[in-house]
Amino acid sequence: MKIVRIEAIPFAIPYRKPLRFASGEVSVADHVLVRVHTDDGVVGVAEAPPRPYTYGETQESIVAVVERLFAPELVGLTLLERETVHARMARTVGNPAAKAAVDMATWDALGRTLDLPVTALLGGCTDRMRVCHMVGFAPDAEMVAEAERVRDTHGIRVFKVKVGRRPVELDVGACRALREALGPDVELYVDGNRGWTPSEAARALDAMADLDLTLAEELCPADDVLGRRWLTARTTVPTVADESVPTPADVTRELLAGAATMISIKTARTGFTTSQAILRQCEGLGVEVVMGNQIDGQVGTACSVAFGAAHRATSRRAGELSNFLDMSDDLLTEPLEITGGELAVRPGPGIGIEIDPDKLARYRRDR
Incomplete structure (x- = not known):
């Protein structure tokens, strides 16, 4: 159950109509898909939505902090060492959506490993x-x-x-x-x-x-x-x-x-x-x-x-x-x-969802 790799994949999907509110407007879901890979071949997933007008995060900053700061500190830990995962991410201030996505992808990977729903x-x-x-x-x-x-x-x-x-x-x-x-x-x-x-x-x-x-x-x-x-x-x-x-x-x-x-x-x-x-x-x-x-x-x-x-x-x-x-x-x-x-709640282990590889290939922004 060791973490061997953490990915942060930027993607962008348009909204049919923008959502407008007092602090901003969203017309494109320019989010980040976070994937936590284990040595057992399990992959946990979660989504980080950047909201620069609320928390200061952008799509680019989430990708950078996950891949450059968090991943080197977390690779080698097991899925059960969640306190250590949080302690190491806490060395970096702010970045709440990036930290949340890594945490949830880790839980998803644990559920998939144990063949149990996260719920x-x-x-x-x-x-x-x-x-x-x-x-x-x-x-x-x-x-x-x-x-x-x-x-x-x-x-x-x-x-x-x-x-x-x-x-x-x-x-x-x-x-x-x-x-x-x-x-x-x-x-x-x-x-x-x-x-x-x-x-x-x-x-x-x-x-x-x-x-x-x-x-x-x-x-x-x-x-x-x-x-x-x-x-x-x-x-x-x-x-x-x-x-x-x-x-x-x-x-x-x-x-x-x-x-x-x-x-x-x-x-x-x-x-x-x-x-x-x-x-x-x-x-x-x-x-x-x-x-x-x-x-x-x-x-x-x-x-x-x-x-x-x-x-x-x-x-x-x-x-x-x-x-x-x-x-x-x-x-x-x-x-x-x-x-x-x-x-x-989706049935099945972890969060119960699967990513469509063709859709990810279509909407990802790093290739």
């Missing part, structure tokens, strides 16, 4: 999750049409609405249009991607008080320290920390500061090992969690549902697992399918 290794709570779909910036009619299409086609009844525009009225109007079109039985919550000031966020939440929003995620920048605390104290809508909590220490800081009441866990940011540490941390403090999305492709989404379904706390709420639907293609031999508003 079972992590906890085995259930085999599926309810799905939440993210709706990005667009004219109200287009946002409504997208939500109705996703609801009618895939049975999804939970939507996260991207907000954070100025003037605030654009977002209030969009949320109101979605509530009126979708009715009271559909869950709506908002994600500001740090786009509002605390006062703007307070005004917007007051204006949407009748819309029955269930969550409000990252409405203000993380460095609005007192403003975030003030906003959380004045609203009855649970406030979710996301980009502000990339590490367990950040989770502690935000919760103890009163700047958030819930935590978003993203396997694309913290892998399986650190995500589990954050989950246990939240459970110990009595803090709810939600499974977030870093605009993952199907590889990353398979990782997210494998983790989310493994634990009771992460499987309670709908996970953000559907934005791969907007991609024009993907790398899997057997695409993921959302039916009845749910996404099932």
